[in-house]
Structure formats: structure tokens, C-alpha cells
Amino acid sequence: MTTERRRGTVTLRQVSGSARSRKVRVDLGAESAFDTFxxxxxxxxxxxxxxxxxxxxxxxxxxxPHQGGQIEDEGDELFVCDGHGWQYEKTEGTCANRPDFRMKAFLVTLQNDHLVALVPDE
Ligand code: FES
Incomplete structure (x- = not known):
């Protein structure tokens, strides 16, 4: 049995990334440069x-994480997605509409007073 993929379709793995995808370390800059979150x-x-x-x-x-919309910060208490309006909490990324959904999170560590992130190599 063969599986044929239609052109122009993406798999969920392509949208959300994969735990196995290659990660890179990125220096985000000095911790002191970030004063507002x-x-x-x-x-x-x-x-x-x-x-x-x-x-x-x-x-x-x-x-x-729902269907790939763009989550934006409009200055309110919660982030909001432009796709279907779901809202996300601003420190943990938990979805207020569907607690089983959360924004994909990536590790950031403090190294020599710089914030270093481990993110997908995209
Ligand atoms: S794509 Fe549906 S709420 Fe974000």
C-alpha cells in the first residue's frame, strides 16, 4: 500500500515541528536588554x-497549535490568534479556550548574562 501526498498539503509535523527536528542555539542578547515581557x-x-x-x-x-494561525499580542491580558480567536495565557502559553492546547515552548537559558534559546533550525 502506498501513501500519496497531495501537492500543497503540509503535515501536522511540518506545521508544529517535531521533537526530533534539529535545534540550534541562538544568543538572544544580554538579559538586561529585555525589561518588558x-x-x-x-x-x-x-x-x-x-x-x-x-x-x-x-x-x-x-x-x-490549533491550525497554524498567527498568535498576536494586542496588549490585552491574553495573546489572541488571528485564525479563530483562541486566547493564550502570556507566561505559560496555555489556551484559555481549550486547556489541552498550548503554545509551543522552547528552552531559554542564562549563559554569561545572555539569554540563549534552543529553537528549531528553520
Ligand atoms: S488557528 Fe484556530 S485558533 Fe489559532
Missing amino acids: PAPVKVGDASYFLVRGRDGYKLLSTIC
């Missing part, structure tokens, strides 16, 4: 929010 961060073509949560710093992907 969430802070928008671009790494290549990918967009994130740098947040400071219970476990320290992390990057939250702005790609919605």
Missing part, C-alpha cells in the same frame, strides 16, 4: 514571544 523575538523567519514564567525564560512560538 512578553518581548517579541525573531529568529530567522520564525517569530516568538520571550516570556518569563514559573520555570524561568522561554520562547513561545507565535504559530497557533
